[in-house]
Amino acid sequence: MSPALQRLARLLALVPYLLARPGAPLAEVAGAFGISEDRLIDDLELLFVCGLPGHMPDDLIEATFDGGVVHIDNADTIARPLRLGTDEAVALLSGLRMLARLPGAADHEALDRALAKLERAAGDAAAATERIAVVAQGQAEVLAAARVALRESRALRLQYYVPGRDELTDRVVDPMRLLLLDSGAYLEAWCRLAEGVRLFRADRVHSIELLDTPAAVPAQARYRDLDEGLFQPAPQDRAVVLDLADSARWVAEHYPCERVEQHDGGLRVTLRTADSGWVVRLVLRLGAAARVLAPAEVAEEVTSRAQAALAAYQ
């Protein structure tokens, strides 16, 4: 959409929004619409030169922002928002249905009611047939306990499986947020054992216990930037080079790779990790679809573990 149309769409949403909130502070409205206060004032100035044909003073929209609060009036024709477009309806419906498929992730009564209302609002076929569906995984018990802990700011005790070391660990964590990703659910928390922020995948949590101790997330704890990818290697981590056959391409989608090259019908990727045990297990599970090119000792470890395992079947 051109800038002129984008702005029209915003104005048509702004008027009903403001009518529902008489006296809303400029800053709050600007924040909700993701624009600067100056831009918002410019929008309001545009509104009050528009109105019913004739454009006599009584016909025009009234918009004031004295003292930093916004009032709007005489805008009956556009008092209700424009119906949802297909993209809009599908974006919200698919998001709601993703949450509805994740037991424990959100308030299910509210979800069901919101879905029903939105389907009615969307009206046409957009509601009835699912055009975008997101099926994610989550463990109801883990998600529900994590939500309570976050809401009440309480610490959690986890029995957590670390696949890289094939080890069950016992730790107390201070929850920061629950990530409901299309690839699975994760708890981001300060781990008192590791003394750092860690991601815990819900399906690797063996048990979760709500503690009465208040959560104490240290000031230095930072959320990871999701746009940078879920797993962010540290610069001192070792580089591992893998050849992936076509069937193992998902590895490059799933883990952040420093380099990805097309190679022999598959991919050659370089990724960094602090945990070579993790790489060995990954390559073992991929069988002939992956091969370690470097470092040599990781490649040897894969071969020797595979041979030791095969010996048991001879």
Next chain:
Amino acid sequence: MSSRDKTERLLNLTIALLATRRPLTRAELRRMVPGYPDSDEAFERMFERDKDDLREMGVPVETGATSALFDDELGYRIRSDAYALPEMSFTREEMAVLTLAAQAWAGAALAGPASSALLKLKAYAVETDEQALTGLTPRVGTHEPAFRPLWQAVRDARCVRFDYRKPDPPVTGTRTVEPWALVCRHGRWYVVGHDRDRGAARVFRLSRIDGPVTITGAAETERPAGADLAAMVAREAGPAESGVARLRLRVGAGAFLRRAATLRQAEQAGWDSLELPYGDLAALAADLASLGPDVVVVDPPRLREAVIGLLRGAAGVRP
């Protein structure tokens, strides 16, 4: 003409068309709405574009006869019930889950529509409770370049053409598909639709689409009513084979297996014996192979072979 002038003119036009009870002629609209040029030709051109722009935005501009007696001149109007979102109200809790649903698209292909939809709904929800959302972050990723053109085709009922890679045996071929839906299953995107060359429904993984997706024209088939797309995708993702496995597991290893086991007993020194129901043989075989020499499959033979196959591959033994 500035962009601001255009927004102003379109807003006045929208208001005029909403306020009228009978369709308005072009001549009437030209008089009512400020900002149209003097020349007839320039007016016609600009009015045509305005009308198209409004329709593109989803504003339902109707064409109709301006008089009940004569239908020689057409007029325009917008019916307010077709224009407006039906009146409803959202509670604080409902708004909280809607906000979450919109956040799921942050940074992804539908981020813009998700947030504009939410702003529209906020007109019907005075109270919103941002606190209720603390600590919950849903996120859908749409990194595949094929996502946008495919979504366009799904939305507008178009047919597309793309090159598709099949892994086993590795072949790339051109497919012509009328897509019905995009499905994300456990982090991977699939498109489901009618494959024209095969004359049947097919599922394609977006990450296996090579190069551009071209829209070739209108779709001709209808999506079958009641088609279970999620189930189709699940089948494509791997026809799951279920059963019960008997394993020997080294003490201290494979905690994730012990949790799901139905029977567990100590065997000889350092080893446990497990019975483990599974829903997906291939997935379990990969899990077991990842443990290397810490687990041995006793039964069933299909699982045993699958694990041995993976281990041979990892050891570099040629089949």
